[in-house]
Amino acid sequence: MTEKILEVEDLYFKYEDGTEALRGITLAIERGKKTILLGANGAGKSTLFLHFNGVYRPERGVVRFQGEPVKYNNAFLKKLRKNVGIVFQDPDTQLFSANVFQEISFGPLNLGLSQEEARQRVEQAMAETGITHLRDRPTHLLSYGEKKRVAIADILAMQPEVIIFDEPTAWLDPASHRQVVALLEDINRQGRTLVLSTHDVDLAYSWADYIIVLKEGRVVGEGTPEIIFRNDTLLETAGLAKPWLVEVYDQLLHKGWIRETEQLPRSKEELFHVLGHRKTVSFA
Amino acid sequence: MFKIDHFAYTNRLKAVHPAEKFGFAMITLSLCVGLNSLPVSVATLTIMSFAVVVLAGTPWRFYVKLLTLPLGFLLMGIVAVVFSVSSVAAGYLWGFHLAGVYVGVTEDSLYFAVQLFFKVLGAVSCLYFLALTTPLTDILQVLRKLRVPPLFLELMMLIYRFIFVLLETAGRIHLSQSSRWGYATITASYRSLAGLIANLFARAYWRSQVSFHALLSRGYTGRLEVLESDYRLSWKNITVITAVDMLLAVFGLYGRGII
Ligand SMILES: Nc1ncnc2c1ncn2[C@@H]1O[C@H](COP(=O)(O)OP(=O)(O)O)[C@@H](O)[C@H]1O
Ligand SMILES: [Mg+2]
Numbered sequence: 001m002t003e004k005i006l007e008v009e010d011l012y013f014k015y016e017d018g019t020e021a022l023r024g025i026t027l028a029i030e031r032g033k034k035t036i037l038l039g040a041n042g043a044g045k046s047t048l049f050l051h052f053n054g055v056y057r058p059e060r061g062v063v064r065f066q067g068e069p070v071k072y073n074n075a076f077l078k079k080l081r082k083n084v085g086i087v088f089q090d091p092d093t094q095l096f097s098a099n100v101f102q103e104i105s106f107g108p109l110n111l112g113l114s115q116e117e118a119r120q121r122v123e124q125a126m127a128e129t130g131i132t133h134l135r136d137r138p139t140h141l142l143s144y145g146e147k148k149r150v151a152i153a154d155i156l157a158m159q160p161e162v163i164i165f166d167e168p169t170a171w172l173d174p175a176s177h178r179q180v181v182a183l184l185e186d187i188n189r190q191g192r193t194l195v196l197s198t199h200d201v202d203l204a205y206s207w208a209d210y211i212i213v214l215k216e217g218r219v220v221g222e223g224t225p226e227i228i229f230r231n232d233t234l235l236e237t238a239g240l241a242k243p244w245l246v247e248v249y250d251q252l253l254h255k256g257w258i259r260e261t262e263q264l265p266r267s268k269e270e271l272f273h274v275l276g277h278r279k280t281v282s283f284a
Numbered sequence: 285m286f287k288i289d290h291f292a293y294t295n296r297l298k299a300v301h302p303a304e305k306f307g308f309a310m311i312t313l314s315l316c317v318g319l320n321s322l323p324v325s326v327a328t329l330t331i332m333s334f335a336v337v338v339l340a341g342t343p344w345r346f347y348v349k350l351l352t353l354p355l356g357f358l359l360m361g362i363v364a365v366v367f368s369v370s371s372v373a374a375g376y377l378w379g380f381h382l383a384g385v386y387v388g389v390t391e392d393s394l395y396f397a398v399q400l401f402f403k404v405l406g407a408v409s410c411l412y413f414l415a416l417t418t419p420l421t422d423i424l425q426v427l428r429k430l431r432v433p434p435l436f437l438e439l440m441m442l443i444y445r446f447i448f449v450l451l452e453t454a455g456r457i458h459l460s461q462s463s464r465w466g467y468a469t470i471t472a473s474y475r476s477l478a479g480l481i482a483n484l485f486a487r488a489y490w491r492s493q494v495s496f497h498a499l500l501s502r503g504y505t506g507r508l509e510v511l512e513s514d515y516r517l518s519w520k521n522i523t524v525i526t527a528v529d530m531l532l533a534v535f536g537l538y539g540r541g542i543i
Contacts, residue, residue, distance in 0.1 A: 053501055081502070086501045094498040105511035106510050141293070
């Protein structure tokens with residue numbers, strides 16, 4: 001049932017200036033799941049992502065796509081990049097074309113689709129990200145949130161199996177933040193595998209199916225959000241805060257205002273629900 | 285620059301086929317420069333200004349401001365042309381005696397200066413017409429049809445895109461420097477400017493690497509192909525453009541006694 005779509009084993013990578021960005025990473029991404037790579041700045045998240053689609057070649061270790069070790073020849077890389085799309089953190093480094101429509105058409109044309117098919121892909125990607133009205137706009141006159149959505153449409157138009165988002169909510173205002181998170185939900189519902197890097201523990205806690213914690217180029221912990229955020233020592237070593245939901249829940253529990261629930265509340269609504277129970281208990 | 289671009293994307297002639305606008309600008313430009321006649325230059329300036337302000341709907345204040353941009357250089361050139369030097373005082377409309385020669389303005393030199401003035405403005409107005417009505421992507425599309433080498437076009441596209449990114453980055457650095465009194469004194473200004481430039485290049489270099497990785501990730505293999513927009517040729521426009529340029533040509537050639 002659980003199929004591993006991407007795996008890396010004992011991965012090492014050093015930049016030209018000698019920075020050891022990855023120091024023996026082993027992990028696997030499951031098909032159809034929402035996986036989060038959690039780690040502070042410089043933990044190696046972006047570097048790891050560029051190994052997933054063969055842009056970087058590891059110094060040691062292997063990357064596997066659908067069980068097959070990545071080969072660094074043109075044919076394999078073409079197939080790999082068709083299936084593993086990356087939305088870069090800063091849309092300004094990703095968007096290169098002068099207008100939105102042309103920008104999104106670049107990926108589909110590289111897949112060797114006909115003009116007609118490419119056009120359809122672009123239309124569909126614009127509709128999914130809600131940017132159809134921006135089609136003829138020059139990229140540099142867009143707001144940051146709009147650029148972000150164009151960057152996502154860029155990748156959606158290629159219809160990859162796995163979509164990787166490098167810190168998708170960094171620098172976004174609250175409204176764009178909500179839009180992007182909702183968009184991520186939609187994309188996942190279509191059965192695509194999502195991998196997301198962030199250091200936003202609240203997002204990781206409420207959104208992920210599975211969390212992998214990175215620190216200084218190593219995996220220091222992994223598991224479901226509940227397991228990760230109940231592990232105080234892990235949070236401490238990785239320098240991560242607790243999600244506010246967990247913090248509030250712990251406090252309420254500590255003060256004896258609520259009873260321990262089977263599962264930690266994963267959203268505001270679930271927490272309110274737990275609080276609601278307390279009331280009925282105390283009045284009874 | 286941001287503004288020119290803004291009008292290029294929002295003007296009323298945006299939907300006109302770029303080849304028509306490109307052809308109109310280039311043919312009229314060649315006539316204005318090639319015929320070298322005052323009436324043609326004035327006519328060019330008038331027609332293009334009409335097209336920019338009335339047809340395309342660019343605010344006239346903005347357009348006039350653009351036209352005055354090259355005026356400084358132009359006037360310097362004009363001054364050099366308008367004064368002529370001679371050993372006799374004959375034929376001057378106005379002049380003075382200086383170190384044994386007469387310096388002054390003759391009827392011919394004045395006419396020549398006026399002619400030059402309008403020729404330059406006429407030519408500039410043709411380019412403004414193109415810049416204010418046709419986005420770069422559309423111009424590239426026309427150049428591609430004209431079989432300009434792809435490498436050249438791709439460079440134009442990337443440079444155009446990253447000029448804006450670079451401007452924005454420079455703007456941000458400048459803002460953060462100014463908010464810390466980086467430009468309060470002359471010395472501080474020089475130091476801050478040096479820092480800005482160094483920083484800008486470092487960031488540009490880093491950015492170019494990330495951008496390259498982003499292109500690779502989307503299957504880049506050396507060609508920056510994108511879909512072109514659909515435009516319809518309009519026979520009405522082509523007829524009008526041909527008629528106007530024919531008239532200009534006839535007008536100019538007739539004025540010089542060729543026809
Ligand atoms: N192009 C580069 N050259 C040299 N060192 C780099 C480069 N990119 C990243 N690094 C370094 O590699 C480490 C991991 O960086 P990165 O993968 O960007 O982390 P993250 O995405 O988790 O913030 C950091 O120490 C960073 O400074
Ligand atoms: Mg990063």
